[in-house]
Amino acid sequence: MSTSERLEDLLRELAPQVLGVLLRRYGGFEECEDAVQEALLAAAMQWPAEGIPENARSWLITVAARRLVDQVRSEQARRRREATAAQETPEADLSPPPGDDSPGDQDDTLALLFLCCLPALTPTSQVALTLRAVGGLTTAEVARAFLVPEATMAPRISRAKQRIKAAGASFAMPGPQEWAERLDAVLHVLYLIFNEGYTASSGPDLHRAELTSEAIRLTRMLHRSLPDDGEVAGILALMLLTDARRVARTDPDGALIPLAEQDRNRWDAALIEEGTALVTAAMSSSPLGPYQLQAAIATLHVQAPRAADTDWEQIRILYEILSRIAPNPMVTLNYAVAVAMTHGPHAGLELLEGLDTDPRIARHHRLYAVRAHLQELAGEFAAAWANYSLAAQRTTSLPEQRYLRDKAARPDR
Template sequence: MRGEGGGGGGGPGTPDRPPHQPPDRPTVESVFREERGRLLASLVRRFGDLDLAEEVTSEAVEAALVHWPVEGVPARPGAWLLTTARRKAVDHLRRDQARAARLAILRVEADRADPAPPADADGGLVDDRLQLFFTCAHPALAPADRTALTLRCLAGLTTPEVARAFLVPTATMAQRIVRAKKKIREARIPFRVPGADELPERLPGVLQVIYSIFTEGYAASSGPRLQRPDLAEEAIRLAQILRRLLPAEREVCGLLALMLLTHARRDARTGPHGELVLLDDQDRGRWDRTMIEEGRALVVTALTAGPPGPYGVQAAIAALHDEAADLATTDWPQIVALYDVLLALTPSPVVELNRAVAVAMRDGPEAGLALLDGLADEQRLRGHHPYPAARGDLLHRLGRRPEAATAYREALDLAGTDPERAHLRAKLAEAERPGAAGDAGG
């Protein structure tokens, strides 16, 4: 690692140092975690080049790792990092005049479209992360590239960490990130917040990226584990940042509420050996009540002062599950009604699947099965294992065990994680056992 502090000597920020008291390593790391995304966004806005911003952000962090454990964390660590990174960026551009000329042209174009904000009065970092959210989630980028870039730039994960998050080789993920940066550069995707007229069209793309990260954490698509709490928590942290940046956007609030109310059940969703535990069998005493209360308060905000949005409605459904003492006392009529609202907002066979399961809990398995059978030709459900699994559960409850076994086999072929496959194998064995009674799915 480089040991210089930006321009020589002890590095920038010396006047702001507290008395020499070396901090704990976790304190230093917590500062990096909080400041890195803001620093990167500020540098992208200043220089107009994501690659350069990443390079000098890393170099500034390396310099801090040398100086801060000895000299102490500065009173304004963001300002220290920004000053160091800017000096290093200037050094890079002095050595590469062609790059400097290209960035100068881009900078002029960007300033015409979106003038830079005033500097922070305390010398700290202006929070430019909102622009970075919209750049990383730009519709011109491929969906997988948007997610990778968001994790890399805003969550601060390394390329190998992003690769592990989605269970792909590091080289594959590196190619995705390089491809996304190249697209931003060549298409001159602007680093700016969309105007008021564009925001309703662009914001859902940002929210979808964050929610896809959460979904992979809450219910992994493949691998040995059912859930990846670290990834789910990273998505929640990103949503919390976005909520601070867009406090008036009710769907941002709704997304954060949905993730908190869902993630609150994480500890009860798996048994001691990582096995899947259905909602009906979960120890609700292990649910995170603090997280649930925070989520419920956010639901109220998301659903007031205007028509509801899809995330707000889904959060309301999650809140009803979290408030119930058990499956039997869950307010299934209200949940079905909320799914009706959700279908009107975002028609989707997956929403119809979830509504059918809720109808089965309200009106009985036969009513739910009729709705599921009506979805048999839906292409989007062909590779979606919860569909045949839900059919298997309802057929089992109706005592139609051979048909239930067929549905469970289909789901088993499609399931991605080891705990899901183990659960379905147990269901299949139960359905195939002579004289087995039906049970209530969860």
């Protein structure tokens, strides 16, 4: 890793910690984040020549706080010039609260993560703000993650900050009554970021490694803060076990290779070992949750030496449990595949019939692709090729389109 890459990684790691300190001291999400960005820019310009300070975090906090003070005082001076004496706004108290000496990096980062995932925000805004404030991505990088122009993303992030302000949200960990809802939102946002990186919803590439890496990094951070939470461990295990297969999912030309046809020797053994250990420990010591169940299913897939050795009966049982505790159409879709592998393709196809009227998935390409796969297994080749074609029309991922079109073009057997 080059010096510039190490510096970039350090600044990205420290950015949410510094923002957390400023938010706790002064409040004002947008103003604090602007000050942090100026401090990061100053560090990027000075540190390569002068060297990284012994306490880089304190250096950034000091510079950011000075920028924030200058910014607020400048604004107050402008107001005094424009307003009459009766309309003057009292100066803000910019001194840190007594005894506030930044008691914990991880606590601040965790509180920032919870703030970015405020339920008042849309999932899209939660993801964008998390990548920007906690992930340390620039607005341009976030825009690329959403495949939109920077000029579109900047106002979206700004509106999210304003909504946090309007909601009166404070920079603090949620109380006991809010905790479960807010943690669920945080996990969902991290899961969305990971999934968009693992199978990009559109564009020429199947993977977007920068997003999967960022999701794993943030989830590791969350796990360090909440080591005893079974679902946090479960989602981290799920990400690691899934990402372990990434390099084997495409050929040298970028074409998609389905799970059953992948070279399992290319899977990342270290990630598999780590993910398996995480989910095993979580399931033995914590209440069972949906992310743990999905990680357990992923474990069964990666532990099979060959596709033919997959323990589909155990996977079917786990999906059955998952469909009871966290029902949603995507779970039903995966459950149908497991049922087809254990009880025959027609049994799986029967489970898919109820999804045709569910607006959450009725027009999703995966429903058509799974139905086509099960019809192919059942020997209903004409129907299978037709559904492969429909699936190809409904995905905007070019590798998925190519794969599904190739399947649709195969002659009847």
